[in-house]
Amino acid sequence: MDAAARTVVARKGILAATVADIAAEAGKSTASFYNYYDSKEDMVRQWALRFRDEAGERARGVTAHGLSDRERVHRAATAHWNTYRHRLAEMISVSQLAMINDDFAQHWAQICAGPVEFITETVVRAQARGHCPGDDPHLLAEAIVSMLNQFCYTQLAGGADPDDTACITTLSNVFYRAVYGTDPPEEDS
Structure with missing residues (x-):
């Protein structure tokens, strides 16, 4: 079933x-x-618990010691993409139900909390080294997680079979530039 x-x-x-x-x-x-x-909602609740456990397992490789910033971001983007790919129905279900049901809004917040916390900590460490000055670490993390979620949804829910490598590379590059990129040079006035 x-x-x-x-x-x-x-x-x-x-x-x-x-x-x-x-x-x-x-x-x-x-x-x-x-x-x-008992209901569609009961099914999605059970799926959300399984999803949470699987996402936690995939995220473990992101925190390994000795990774460069680029490698860590690439692993995070890969984990997000692969979790979304393997649990597309769960992601769609919880995010849609979150719009109309407070219980599922809490599930969605829990699903996003881990990535937001990881990226917030990443931004704080990057700012200590001079990257993304002036950005609010938590807001930047929420923006990146929102981008990751929407991109995965757009690519995977449309019925096509997107190129995993190209999608992961794109996510990784956008994520990396958001945190570690520099502002473009100012134009002469």
């Missing part, structure tokens, strides 16, 4: 998907859905 639900949700979104759609995709009766879950 999970595979069918993930397929339907990735295609239609959780708000448009019905239990009947999920059951039809699974080749089962609508009533059989309720052998697994």
Whole structure:
């Protein structure tokens, strides 16, 4: 039932998907859905817990010692992309339900909290070395996480099969420049 639900949700979104759609995709009766879950929301809650655990595992490699700034950012972008790719239905479901349900808004905030905290700490360390002066570390982190989420959604939810390497490289480059890049030279007046 999970595979069918993930397929339907990735295609239609959780708000448009019905239990009947999920059951039809699974080749089962609508009533059989309720052998697994109490509701669509219950299904997404369970998915969110699994997602949280998987995302935590993927993020461990980002904090390894001895990485350059570029390597750390690339690993973070890779972990974000791969988690989104492997848990697209979960990401779509929780983010859509977060717009209309306070419980899911909290789930979404928890999903984003880890990356935001990591990037905030990254920005603070970078600022100590003279990068991104004047930026609010937490706001910059939230902007980067929002960019990562929206880019992953745009690329993966459209039904096409994007080039993982190209997408990860793009995310990594934008993330890296946001934190470690320099301002362009001022033009002569």
